[in-house]
Amino acid sequence: MMHSCVIWSLCLLFSLFFSSHAKHLCRPDQKDALWEFKSEFYTDGFHSDDGTPVDKKTERWSNNIDCCAWDGISCDPKTGKVVELDLTDSSLNGPLRSNSSLFRLRHLHIMNLGSNNLSGILPDSISNLKHLRVLSLSGCSFYGKIPSSLGNLSYLTNLDLSHNDFIGKVPDSLGNLKKLTDLGLDNNKITGNFPHVLLNMSELTQIDLGSNQFEGMLPSNMSSLSKLVYFDINENSFHGSIPSSLFMIPSLIQLYMGRNSFSGPLEIGNISSLSTLGFLSLGENNFNGPIPRLISKLVGLWYLDLALWNTEKRKVDFSIFLHLKSLTFLDLSYINTRSIVDLSLFSDLMSLGYLDLSGINLKVSPTLHLLSPIEILTLSSCNIAEFPKFLEKQTSLSYLDISANQIKGQVPEWLWTLPFLQYVNISQNSFTGFEGSADVIQRSEILLLDISSNLFKDPFPLLPNSTKFFLGSNNQFSGEIPKTICKLTSLDTLVLSDNSFNGSIPRCFENFSTKLSVMHLRNNSLYGTFPEESIGDHLKSLDVGDNRLSGVLPKSLINCTRLEFLNVENNMFNDTFPFWVRFLTNLQVLVLRSNKFHGPISSPGEDSLSFPKLRIFDISKNGFTGVLPSYYFASWTAMSLFTDNVDIMPSRFEGRDSGNLYNSVSMTAKGLVMELVGSGFTIYKTIDVSGNKLQGNIPESISLLKELIVLNMSNNAFAGHISPSLENLTNLQSLDLSQNRLSGEIPSELAKLSFLARMNFSYxxxxxxxxxxxQIQSQSSSSFAENPRLCGVPLQETCGRGDDATTQEDEDEEKEEKEQVLSWIAAAIGYVPGVFCGFTIGHILSSYKRDWFMKISRSFA
Structure with a gap:
């Protein structure tokens, strides 16, 4: 009994000791450092993409709780020192200072601060954390150069600096990280050649340099990376040939080399049939010549992308792919072959879940039966003349693109019965309608339906109740826009441009106005006022250009704080300038061209309109009046600085998936109205205020818009001198100041504008x-006409004995040059009202494909 009591007493003492020790595990100096680190940032105003608040781990830290039990903190149980700090996506906002208390946590082994807003320079003092094994700073908005001091973290095994704005070259000091196994530098702006120091880091298993600005050729001795498993250099500017040594690395499983400038025939060496390579992405390069037959030896491949391979119109032996029995993803789109391929050839690939044969002439037999469980099928531009009947048995199909073919007639009823089908693109064909009863069609679970550029006409087809994205532009619809559309309660995107609809915009749109983000109704014959109730606060893109709408611009648009694109050109709106647009801080495009807008465009008592993201401002051909204050353009940030925060340049997939969405917008350049078409306006910044009654001096603040490409202020009543400060517009390519009341000399500083291809100072x-x-003297003489006291080349009027008059022959040559370059603007500054829609749809579809890819990737992991 005595012995038992002693044992229980000892157990109690040990229990009390460890309980007390656990309670006070965190060292005071560590706690103080963490507490100070928290105070260096603020966590207000952060929300996830769906609008819900994100997790704020530091907000739950408390003095009453041991710091080793705080969210994101782990300690060494023996010493009480903090060894792990994981504050991923914790809403930290503010720069990481060089003297941050973070660097007092010198025993950290793992630090993850990813997905916070730590915008600023990554300080050299990061090297104080000498015991770090894992450092993840992905998605933190860091900029500047990668600090060379990272090379002092000799214990690092994992370094992730991806999704930031780092520039410059990879520092040689990273070669000191001999234990590094995983390196992530993707999605930055890093330049230079391939970092040769990596070749000496023998433990590397994963290298991700994708989506940067690397260039040059890959080194020939890539096989020195003998343990490499994952290698990603997608979306850079590497060129030359791919060294065959890369394919000889025995451990290599995933190889991403797409969207570069690699060229020449591909030499992949004598690959062993025991190769472990499972993922090979070579698409969208400049390869030419035959597709290597040795690819057939890569029998472990489950992902193969050879898109846009230039076979130089050779025939391709597609049987080389039949040996790849594990393929689940195959992209052979636009490989430029004259072969006609029988789709039945792919019947033996039983695991295919993704197949893209776009741009290849296909033979599709009516009796074809594919046994593979295809989920994503893209057969765009394949010269298919009949709706593929084999699809009726593809019960796993969720994504179908048969756009840009020659298919006529009606969409078969069985398409609506495929159980998993969600995305359908049948654009650019000759379809005339849908088969199937209302019950069958409306029960379908289709989310996206693109029927644009077909021969659909009245009556307007019934749509699945589930439709979220509907694209019906460039058909033969007429009459009023059907109110049945308003029953689609999940509708997000509606594109009905380039039809013959008339009547007013249905007021029933209010039924889903809280969800609609894209409404494109341009180039119809709609009239009447725009109903206020049709404007919802989710709206991002509104295009009603080229109609006959009248009245005032709906002021309810002020509630659309997400609005990025607003085009009402070529209507009959009769209103004053909508000063409330300054509250739309996301607005990138504002086009009011060719209406009856009138009055001043500067608000009394307010000298500047603030447009932080505006890239295109077109208010031409209206009745605007008044004087612009000198610093009117002072707060137009996106035109003042180089910004690439918005990327609406569709990728190959995005542009194709989004169908024929690209409409056009008129623009005046050199006094001519041109129809501009294009695929994006990411880098193009334009201002057009021509054809109004604006007076006074040209605002001096316009010289702040250093990224401006086109400036058209013609046909107004601007007076005074042309400011020499226009020399700051170093990217300017078109300048039109004609038909004003400008006086004085043309500033000599304008001769420094090396990109200024077109200019007009006439009248x-x-x-x-x-x-x-x-640049100036190569212009036609008409660019300077009707300025009686102007002289010098290219005019005939001389300015003294040193200048010869321009001969008639010179004038003829200049006129010919003018005609040859008139189309440059259309090619260089194209912008489109459908581009936002194209980006939106493309992003959705690309995300869908990416999710599918991640799903199958996990199955092969």
């Missing part, structure tokens, strides 16, 4: 010599 009161410079 003013300018005087003195035309500045000497290649």
């Amino acid at each position: 003013n009161m300018l005087e003195g010599p035309i500045p000497k410079g290649t």
